[in-house]
Amino acid sequence: MPAPAALEVTDLVVTYDGRRVVDDLTFQAEAGRITAVLGPNGAGKTTTIECAEGLRRPASGTIRVLGHAPGSTQARARTGVMLQDGGLPMARSVRDVLALACAVRPGARSPRELVDLLDLAAVERTPVRRLSGGQRQRLAFAVAIAARPDLAFLDEPSAGLDPHARRDVWSLVRDLRESGTAVVLTTHLLQEAEELADVVHVLDRGRLVAAGTPQDLVARYAATDTLQITFARRPAPGELAALGRAAAAGAVERDGDAVLVRDLGSDGPHVTARVAAWCADAGLAILTLRAGGGTLEHAYLALTGRHELDDAGSPGRPGAGASDGSAA
Amino acid sequence: MTATRRVLAYARFEAIGILRNGEQLLVAVVLPALALLGLGVATVVSLPLDGTNRIDLIAPGVLALAIMSSSFTSQAIATAFDRRWGVLRQLSTTPLGPRGIVLGKVLAVLAVQVLQVVALSGLAVAVGWRPDLGGLGAALLTWVLGSICFTSLGLLVAARLRAEAVLAVANLLWLALAAIGGLVLPADGDTRFAVPLASWLPSGALGDAMRAALVDGAFAEVALVVLAAWTVACLAAAARWFRPTE
Numbered sequence: 121m122p123a124p125a126a127l128e129v130t131d132l133v134v135t136y137d138g139r140r141v142v143d144d145l146t147f148q149a150e151a152g153r154i155t156a157v158l159g160p161n162g163a164g165k166t167t168t169i170e171c172a173e174g175l176r177r178p179a180s181g182t183i184r185v186l187g188h189a190p191g192s193t194q195a196r197a198r199t200g201v202m203l204q205d206g207g208l209p210m211a212r213s214v215r216d217v218l219a220l221a222c223a224v225r226p227g228a229r230s231p232r233e234l235v236d237l238l239d240l241a242a243v244e245r246t247p248v249r250r251l252s253g254g255q256r257q258r259l260a261f262a263v264a265i266a267a268r269p270d271l272a273f274l275d276e277p278s279a280g281l282d283p284h285a286r287r288d289v290w291s292l293v294r295d296l297r298e299s300g301t302a303v304v305l306t307t308h309l310l311q312e313a314e315e316l317a318d319v320v321h322v323l324d325r326g327r328l329v330a331a332g333t334p335q336d337l338v339a340r341y342a343a344t345d346t347l348q349i350t351f352a353r354r355p356a357p358g359e360l361a362a363l364g365r366a367a368a369a370g371a372v373e374r375d376g377d378a379v380l381v382r383d384l385g386s387d388g389p390h391v392t393a394r395v396a397a398w399c400a401d402a403g404l405a406i407l408t409l410r411a412g413g414g415t416l417e418h419a420y421l422a423l424t425g426r427h428e429l430d431d432a433g434s435p436g437r438p439g440a441g442a443s444d445g446s447a448a
Numbered sequence: 449m450t451a452t453r454r455v456l457a458y459a460r461f462e463a464i465g466i467l468r469n470g471e472q473l474l475v476a477v478v479l480p481a482l483a484l485l486g487l488g489v490a491t492v493v494s495l496p497l498d499g500t501n502r503i504d505l506i507a508p509g510v511l512a513l514a515i516m517s518s519s520f521t522s523q524a525i526a527t528a529f530d531r532r533w534g535v536l537r538q539l540s541t542t543p544l545g546p547r548g549i550v551l552g553k554v555l556a557v558l559a560v561q562v563l564q565v566v567a568l569s570g571l572a573v574a575v576g577w578r579p580d581l582g583g584l585g586a587a588l589l590t591w592v593l594g595s596i597c598f599t600s601l602g603l604l605v606a607a608r609l610r611a612e613a614v615l616a617v618a619n620l621l622w623l624a625l626a627a628i629g630g631l632v633l634p635a636d637g638d639t640r641f642a643v644p645l646a647s648w649l650p651s652g653a654l655g656d657a658m659r660a661a662l663v664d665g666a667f668a669e670v671a672l673v674v675l676a677a678w679t680v681a682c683l684a685a686a687a688r689w690f691r692p693t694e
Contacts, residue, residue, distance in 0.1 A: 173541050175693040193451075197543045207538025209530060212465060223457035224544040263538065 124187060125150050126271045126302030127172055132181035134167050134326075142168050142178070143326035149319075151270065154293065154303040156313040159323035160424050165306050166204070168323070169273055172304070173201055186270055197226050200269030200301075204276045206260045210249035214240050214259055217248065218266070225267035234262040238292075254285030261292055271302045278312055290316055314416040324424045334416045341422045342414030347381040347392060352405035355379065359404060366398035367391050384411070454544050458552030463559045465526065472522045475622060476560065480514040480568055483632055489575050496634060500663060507572040507579065508587075508662040509632035512655045514564040515591060516631060519557050519598035520605075521622045527553070527606035528614035536692035546692040550603070557599050561591070582665030586672075590657040593675045597650050600682035607690040625651040634659065647671065650678035 125148035134142035142164040149155035157165045170176040172183050174191020185195040201207075208217060218231035218240075235241050238258045243251055251259065257277065264272055277293060278286040293316055297303055307313055313320055314334050322330045322337070330337055347367075355363065360379065364372035369391045370383025384391050392411055399406050466472050487493055488506035495505060530536050540546050569577075606614055625631050630652025646652040653675035660668030 175537060175540060191545075193543050193545065196541060196545065199541065201538065201541040203534050203538055205534040207534035209465070209535045210533055211469065211529075212461075216461065216464070220457065220461045221542075223461075224454045224539070224542045224548075226543060 124184075126186055127155075127304060128182075128184040129168065129172065130182045132168060132171065132183065133179045134164065134171060134176070135179045141326050142171075145181070145323070145326070145328055147321050147328060147331060149271070149302050149304045151302045152297060152300045153318040154297050154305055154316050156305045156307060156317035156320045157323065158307065158310070158313055158320060158420060162325075163323040163424070164326040165323050166275065169275065169304065169306055173199070173273055197267070198270045200264035200267065200272040202260050202264040202272070202274045202277055204279065206248075206256055207263070208248045208256065208260060211247055213245050213247055214251070215244045217259060218262060221263040221266040228267040229265075234266060238262040253280045254282070254288070257281060257285070257289055258292075261289065265296060265301075268299070269301055271304070272296055273304050273306075275306045276308065277305065278307075278309065286312070310415070310417040310420055320416070322420060322423045329423050330419075337419040337423075338414045338416055340419070342416070342418030345382070345384050345388075346414075347384060347388070347395060348375070348408075348410045349379045349381070349395065349399075350377055350407045350409075351379070351399075352407055355404060359402060362402070363395065363398060363404075367395050451543075451548065454542075455548045455552045455555065458539070458544055458548060459555035459559065462526075462553055462556030466518070466522055466556065466560050467563075469522075469526075472518075472526070475521050475619075476514060476517045476564055477567060480510050480517065480564070481571055483513060483626070484510040484568060484572055485575065487632065488572065488577070501576065501578070503572060503575055503577045504579070504663055505634075505659065506632065507569070507577040508658040509634075509655050510568060510572070511565060511587075511662075512590075512594065512651075512658040513626050513631050514568055515561055515594045516598050516625065516651060516654065517622060518560045518564060519595045520602040521618045522560075523553060523557060523599055523602035524605045524614050524618040525611075527603055528609065528611040531606060531694075532611045537694075540693045549692045550690070553603070554596070554599055557595060561595060565591075579662040580665035583661035583663075583667075586661035586665075586667045587658060590654060590661055590672065590675065593672070593679050594650070594654040594658075597654075597675060597679035597682050600679070600686040601650070603690040604682060604686045607686070607694075625649070629655075631655040648674055650675060650682070653678065 127149040129148070130146050132142050132145040133140060145164070145168060157169065159165045167176060171178045172185055172190050174195065183190045186198050188195040215231065218234050222228040222231050222234070235244055238261060240255070240258060240262065243255055248256065248259065261277065264274065274293065278289045281289065290312070293303060293305070305313065305316060317334055320332065320334055320337055321328055330341065332340070360372055363379070367381050369381055369387065372379065372381050381391065381395060388411055392409070396406065396409070466476070484506060488503040488510070491502070495502060536549060539549050544552070602618070605617060609617060628646065629649055630646035631654065635646030635652040635656065647656055653671045656671035657668045657675055660666045660671065
């Protein structure tokens with residue numbers, strides 16, 4: 121008999137002023153996996169997570185947190201929460217915050233262990249308000265994992281961080297998964313979800329519109345049969361036309377800084393080889409080259425029917441995610 | 449880790465926060481001490497002494513002011529900013545829970561008030577205060593009622609207003625109630641600060657009951673009933689509207 125899911129949300133309905141902001145939502149999050157909950161602003165993801173954290177009461181439906189009611193002492197004792205706004209007292213030192221975090225949770229690590237784990241020794245006596253964004257995120261993360269939670273809710277864990285700090289946080293989240301914790305991640309950064317999540321649930325207008333691994337969602341909703349290429353320099357129009365002739369496939373067009381070769385058909389590997397060879401001959405250096413072209417962002421946009429993302433911190437348009445090389 | 453130890457840990461965290469905060473110390477100890485010396489020792493302001501020593505009349509009122517400062521002003525401001533930063537929501541997700549938060553805050557206030565009372569009473573005795581020790585029981589009851597009443601009021605204000613508004617309202621109310629609310633000076637006395645009906649305010653009731661206890665060694669029944677009524681009302685309102693999870 122399989123172990124019960126760490127988080128079980130069944131037929132959840134939440135209403136504001138008679139309007140359903142979460143509408144008959146059912147999903148699960150399992151131990152040792154990162155479950156991302158995605159959706160545009162107002163999709164109901166934060167409301168859902170707040171219900172699971174015991175901060176909000178649903179109109180109907182059931183939630184089980186590690187087999188307990190949300191907000192119960194048993195659930196709280198085994199749950200770690202990283203709120204989007206941090207939940208940190210600005211006037212208090214890192215040391216004070218960690219001491220309290222460990223004192224109110226059973227079986228917690230020591231503050232010293234958290235300081236070492238999150239590399240906070242240099243700012244131990246510093247008030248929270250004087251910490252950098254990355255240090256604050258690390259501190260909020262330390263608070264969330266103080267008691268080695270079996271279930272961790274992480275709301276926008278890398279929001280506002282530079283790429284280096286973001287990757288540090290991602291590494292911590294992966295470590296949490298490796299330790300067997302069920303991680304529920306809400307984020308507007310689709311690259312974050314694509315990098316971290318084992319399972320993605322996409323919400324729109326309070327309803328679950330898709331669920332699966334990032335690869336599943338891309339295959340189902342964003343398979344574009346496209347070659348996406350970024351170059352070291354911007355190709356001239358004549359070069360694009362020549363590239364199209366060399367590819368001998370569908371249309372060749374610009375997509376921001378990238379170039380798309382569409383309609384590869386069954387000849388995709390050969391088209392890719394011809395494009396790469398032509399670029400080498402033409403002295404057009406390739407930075408990234410991705411066959412298929414679809415990303416989680418494409419899938420997300422297709423699922424939520426939005427043409428642009430709500431959050432300024434998220435990638436601005438399809439294709440941009442590949443330009444830093446990480447998704448290529 | 450028992451629930452009691454969690455609450456005590458949070459109360460300690462809160463109390464240390466109050467004691468390390470310069471502005472809160474100013475309102476909780478320094479200004480009451482200045483009021484004690486300015487009104488109880490200096491003779492600039494005319495007081496309805498009626499045969500009572502100046503310091504004997506003023507010291508109980510200053511203790512009442514100190515109780516209001518730490519219960520209401522400090523708590524309202526600290527809690528409002530805790531809400532804004534999401535501190536209470538974060539703590540609500542821990543085993544401490546919303547009830548533990550409220551209990552911890554109340555214990556922190558009481559702990560700070562013990563220090564306030566010791567410091568201010570010591571200063572008052574040093575400058576000649578001789579309280580009627582027969583009224584200690586009444587004074588303790590007044591202290592507890594006043595503390596619960598004003599802490600509830602502080603949490604209520606923090607729950608309903610933005611942090612900046614709380615900062616303004618809490619400081620203005622402190623000033624108004626200290627000056628004309630019957631707290632430091634008798635509300636119905638023969639001074640230019642006397643305000644009709646001030647005795648029916650929680651501040652006036654707190655001040656009157658404290659003076660009756662420590663000047664005359666008496667239970668001021670009317671003042672205590674008024675204070676108890678305000679306490680029940682403020683407690684009920686805070687229970688209704690103060691939600692650490694919001």
